[in-house]
Amino acid sequence: MEFLNRLVIPQSAENLELLRYILILALVLLLPYLAFLKGVSLYSVAFNLLGRRNGNENYLRFSKDLIDVVTFNKSIALVLGIIPILSLILIYSQLLHASKMGVVGFMFTAGLLFVPAVVLIYSYKYTFNLDWLLSMASSSGNTPAEGVPEEPKMERSEVEAFTKSNLRVSRRSGIWGVILLFMASYFVISGIQLSFEPDMWSQKHTFFGLIFSMSAIYKYIFFLISTVAATSGAILFYFFSWKKQEAEAGEAKEDRYRNEIKRFSLISGIWAVVVLPVFILLSLFMVPHGAVSDSFFGLSLLILFILFALGHFYYMMLKQSGVNYSASIFFLLLIFFVLFTVNDQVAFSYATQRHELALASNYEAIVKEKMEKAGKGPAISxxxxxxxxxxxxxxxxxxxxxxxxxxxxxxxxxxxxxxxxxxxxxxxxxxxxxxxxxxxxxxxxxxxxxxxxxxxxxxxx
Missing domain, CATH: 1.10.760.10 (Cytochrome c-like domain)
Structure with missing residues (x-):
């Protein structure tokens, strides 16, 4: 990333502190969206394949509903995905300037993977919807009204060939889109993890050695489980809070479909919430010594409390067979991601204190030199x-x-x-x-x- 180093502008200590806050904001926008997009896309593709293999209409409908939710607006991927990743690239290039660490390269690679992943996911959505419309049209068997000329029809073989081709494109787009999303998220998470491990900055590591370090793999597994929880909470919120009125209007017809969704979401969600505290406790022992602080421990305890509350709400939904806590689960999961992000940045702040002081000192030296050359330096006796x-x-x-x-x-x-x-x-x-x-x-x-x-x-x- 030599070209990015040339774009780096020396910053004062105050500006570096401001960049840290902007970094937190970018991660708060990116990580929940990335988890939701990845989880929902994976579930949609998986249920699409299972539904076609087993002939399960509810699976296919669930798959379509999921992909329509996560891609409801084209600009959302730009605002919550691409712009935050670009911000991470620029901010890390400033905060970790001259550190000889590949964090910026990780974020740049994540951006290169994320853009085609989003394009493929949207391609999957449109081809899936087209296949859905073709299926409905072929099953309806509508005939034109009396007096209306009948439009020329395509040969049955042509329709079947087009349908198969569209289905093949949809399947490949979905699978490859999900794969690229998983790869992009891995680079983001591993970059964040390695950013507060300064002990590795001075050592000679290969690119693959940094990517597949134990700490990076551990953090990504933690993020995957968080993705399961986030996706579960988002599905419950969308189907049982956001679309509550629509669901109640056709309750008898929707009962089986809604029960399958609730059962799947609750089981996957409560499994994730039970496992996550174990990873939180292990992280207290795995975090680098220089990144440990009272704030880090305090936020970790607060995250454990949030997970306990989530487990309680999941249990109440299972016990009462109701959906009254779906909104509470969703908003608690958002708080969990915010605290998880802030906790990582607290560790990053403590781990890079010396590096930040060096950057601030370098800035002051440059300013002093330029002021002296301009004749505006401090008074000389x-x-x-x-x-x-x-x-x-x-x-x-x-x-x-x-x-x-x-x-x-x-x-x-x-x-x-x-x-x-x-x-x-x-x-x-x-x-x-x-x-x-x-x-x-x-x-x-x-x-x-x-x-x-x-x-x-x-x-x-």
């Missing part, structure tokens, strides 16, 4: 320079190693430029005295000492 550099050889009223200033400065009155030129690059003037050594002073220091000795000389006159 001519007296301090005289006491440190000149007083060993010069006095104003008497000869020491060099001549007395009262004897040599009169010729420089009104010629400040000549005096500064001599101090900057001294040459031998009087054979009675040794040559004055070059002090290596900066331009502003030369001006300060020239003004000081001329002002002091005038007081001795």
């Amino acid at each position: 001519g007296k301090d320079i005289f006491d440190g550099r000149c007083s060993a050889c010069h006095r104003f009223d008497r000869v020491l190693v060099g001549p007395a200033y009262k004897n040599v400065l009169p010729k420089y009155e009104g010629h400040r430029d000549q005096l500064t030129a001599f101090i900057s690059n001294p040459t031998k003037k009087d054979p009675a005295f040794p040559p004055m050594p070059n002090q290596g002073l900066k331009p502003r220091e030369v001006e300060a000492i020239a003004d000081y000795i001329m002002k002091t000389y005038k007081q001795y006159k």
